[in-house]
Amino acid sequence: MKNIDLVRDVLDTQVLDREQRPLGKVDGIALELREGSPPRVAYLEVDGVTAWRRLGERYARWAAKLARHWQREGHPFRFTWRQVRDFGIDIEIDVDAERAAPFDLEHWLREKLIRRIPGGR
Amino acid sequence: MKKILGIALGIVTSIGGFLDVGSIATSAQAGAAFGYSLLWAVLLGTICVIFLVEMSGRFSIVSGHTIVDAIRKRFGFAGFIVPFAASLLVNLLVLASELGGICVALQLLTGIRFQVWAIPVALAVWLLLWLGTFDVVEDGTALFGLVTLCFLVAVFTLGPEPRELAAGFVPRLPGEEHAHYLFLAVSIIGATIAPYLFLFYSSGAIEDKWDKSYITPNRYIATLGMSFGAIISMAVIVVAALALKPEGIRVEEYEQAALMLVPAFGRWGFYLFVASLAIACFGAALELSLASAYSVSQAFGWNWGEDLEPRSAARFSSAYTIFIALAALIVLSGLNPMKLTLFSMAITAVILPLTALPFLVLMNDARYMGEHVNSHFSNIVVLLIVLLAAILAVVAIPLEIIGSK
Amino acid sequence: MSRVIALERFIGHIVRDAEGRKLGHLHEVRVRREGDDLVVREYVVGSAGLLERFSLAQFAREVVFIFGIDRMHGYVVPWDSLEFPEEGELRCTRRAADLQRFSAERPAGK
Numbered sequence: 001m002k003n004i005d006l007v008r009d010v011l012d013t014q015v016l017d018r019e020q021r022p023l024g025k026v027d028g029i030a031l032e033l034r035e036g037s038p039p040r041v042a043y044l045e046v047d048g049v050t051a052w053r054r055l056g057e058r059y060a061r062w063a064a065k066l067a068r069h070w071q072r073e074g075h076p077f078r079f080t081w082r083q084v085r086d087f088g089i090d091i092e093i094d095v096d097a098e099r100a101a102p103f104d105l106e107h108w109l110r111e112k113l114i115r116r117i118p119g120g121r
Numbered sequence: 122m123k124k125i126l127g128i129a130l131g132i133v134t135s136i137g138g139f140l141d142v143g144s145i146a147t148s149a150q151a152g153a154a155f156g157y158s159l160l161w162a163v164l165l166g167t168i169c170v171i172f173l174v175e176m177s178g179r180f181s182i183v184s185g186h187t188i189v190d191a192i193r194k195r196f197g198f199a200g201f202i203v204p205f206a207a208s209l210l211v212n213l214l215v216l217a218s219e220l221g222g223i224c225v226a227l228q229l230l231t232g233i234r235f236q237v238w239a240i241p242v243a244l245a246v247w248l249l250l251w252l253g254t255f256d257v258v259e260d261g262t263a264l265f266g267l268v269t270l271c272f273l274v275a276v277f278t279l280g281p282e283p284r285e286l287a288a289g290f291v292p293r294l295p296g297e298e299h300a301h302y303l304f305l306a307v308s309i310i311g312a313t314i315a316p317y318l319f320l321f322y323s324s325g326a327i328e329d330k331w332d333k334s335y336i337t338p339n340r341y342i343a344t345l346g347m348s349f350g351a352i353i354s355m356a357v358i359v360v361a362a363l364a365l366k367p368e369g370i371r372v373e374e375y376e377q378a379a380l381m382l383v384p385a386f387g388r389w390g391f392y393l394f395v396a397s398l399a400i401a402c403f404g405a406a407l408e409l410s411l412a413s414a415y416s417v418s419q420a421f422g423w424n425w426g427e428d429l430e431p432r433s434a435a436r437f438s439s440a441y442t443i444f445i446a447l448a449a450l451i452v453l454s455g456l457n458p459m460k461l462t463l464f465s466m467a468i469t470a471v472i473l474p475l476t477a478l479p480f481l482v483l484m485n486d487a488r489y490m491g492e493h494v495n496s497h498f499s500n501i502v503v504l505l506i507v508l509l510a511a512i513l514a515v516v517a518i519p520l521e522i523i524g525s526k
Numbered sequence: 527m528s529r530v531i532a533l534e535r536f537i538g539h540i541v542r543d544a545e546g547r548k549l550g551h552l553h554e555v556r557v558r559r560e561g562d563d564l565v566v567r568e569y570v571v572g573s574a575g576l577l578e579r580f581s582l583a584q585f586a587r588e589v590v591f592i593f594g595i596d597r598m599h600g601y602v603v604p605w606d607s608l609e610f611p612e613e614g615e616l617r618c619t620r621r622a623a624d625l626q627r628f629s630a631e632r633p634a635g636k
């Protein structure tokens with residue numbers, strides 16, 4: 001497929017890692033505007049704050065304040081089209097979800113909550 | 122053979138899962154106050170929910186998406202966030218009603234005030250989700266939910282007049298109490314067409330990995346399951362009409378509703394009612410909590426699944442944990458469980474278009490549905506019923522509030 | 527000189543033509559693959575549809591589309607004719623009359 005509709009098929013699409021595990025959604029698309037050349041997609045973002053910013057700067061600030069509790073480095077998580085391995089209903093990228101920045105909340109919750117409650121294993 | 126078993130299980134699950142605190146409360150009040158004359162509301166709601174549930178299954182089968190995931194993808198984050206937030210809020214109120222239902226059942230049994238049971242009950246619901254799997258939840262709900270068949274047995278025992286029964290299927294305003302009648306009609310429809318039902322169904326289809334061979338079984342499960350479930354709802358109305366209305370017993374509290382099975386079963390009738398209430402609400406509470414966690418996870422692209430251990434899906438598990446905790450707080454606050462239930466159902470009817478309309482758009486989008494897009498007939502049926510319910514609700518809720526002051 | 531913009535923040539925004547007339551809302555960005563890169567071919571500016579904004583009226587319009595009662599109209603703007611200013615609205619550097627039009631029976635997408 002040579003042509004892609006960014007809004008229809010890329011934005012807000014589920015992103016999977018190389019093991020087909022959910023990584024997040026495409027929350028943002030960065031376009032590089034160039035002189036004399038058509039704009040190109042610089043990278044795609046998977047980040048909650050980016051998503052909330054689409055509602056307004058106020059929401060982004062609130063989301064960022066919340067996210068500071070669990071976010072380590074690597075935010076916002078970005079990937080380029082070169083890292084895309086498969087593209088259909090979902091976008092599969094050549095990354096390990098467990099090690100990627102969007103999983104910080106997952107790791108934080110595992111530590112704080114799940115570990116402390118029996119049966120969570 | 123396996124498919125037939127699957128269909129049977131799906132139907133049984135739908136029956137067992139159909140009755141919840143909303144159906145019981147609204148049907149009991151309706152029968153006690155207005156006899157058979159609100160049966161049409163259950164029928165209308167059921168027709169709509171059959172379409173919605175079938176569509177929900179068909180959508181997940183053909184598109185490979187869950188509904189929530191697809192709504193975000195189709196309408197964008199900002200476009201979907203308001204329906205999403207609204208549906209979560211309503212889910213919370215309904216979950217509090219379901220937990221309240223279990224607590225009230227325990228209060229009826231033991232005499233201990235319902236608020237005291239809030240935390241133990243919430244813990245029990247949570248524990249089952251924490252340690253159980255999707256199949257355990259589904260099958261357990263289905264099996265135990267069959268106790269609600271006692272209402273059907275009661276109908277046969279009490280023997281209603283068929284012609285009088287049939288008249289109940291024609292909408293007709295009663296002589297008095299128009300506002301309350303309308304409010305109950307709207308609440309019944311809201312109780313029947315609970316959005317969490319068809320959203321949960323879509324997640325279930327994905328979790329069970331339904332492929333295109335399930336398109337026809339899906340139709341049977343949706344139609345038969347919801348129909349049988351509706352029959353039980355109608356049975357509650359009929360039993361209330363026969364057992365409570367002649368005695369002039371109005372169902373303002375669950376205590377009065379609990380009397381309705383006594384004429385048919387004697388003393389056991391009370392215990393059957395309590396058991397039905399507790400079990401139906403427990404099953405619904407499990408489904409609601411899961412449905413809400415599914416919604417949040419699918420909206421943000423997290424890993425989700427009841428079959429995953431909490432440690433592997435910490436965000437998903439935390440979501441239902443927080444949800445159950447918040448609902449328990451609402452029950453603890455001591456809000457009248459019956460009133461909370463009725464209003465939650467009416468509010469559901471108001472919010473229904475917010476979820477159903479985007480879903481309808483998806484069902485007509487060839488990029489998701491291919492050749493399996495909706496027929497005009499399906500569109501019209503769902504559209505009419507959903508809009509009707511919403512308009513009625515917007516009118517009826519304020520009138521009910523004014524009326525009860 | 528190149529600049530990176532957050533495309534998601536412009537979806538649904540109003541686009542005006544060279545004469546300042548409102549063309550519609552930014553609906554879609556069509557790209558083509560060039561090796562490992564995605565390069566913009568054209569933009570789709572449409573008359574209606576739900577775009578990054580919750581609106582019951584728009585939902586109603588989409589439902590109306592379903593029954594084929596109305597159609598979505600719009601323009602196709604080539605990649606070199608849309609400007610993303612630092613401030614203000616999106617600007618098409620051509621006039622509406624010079625743009626390719628389209629009309630869709632059922633909405634094709636967001």
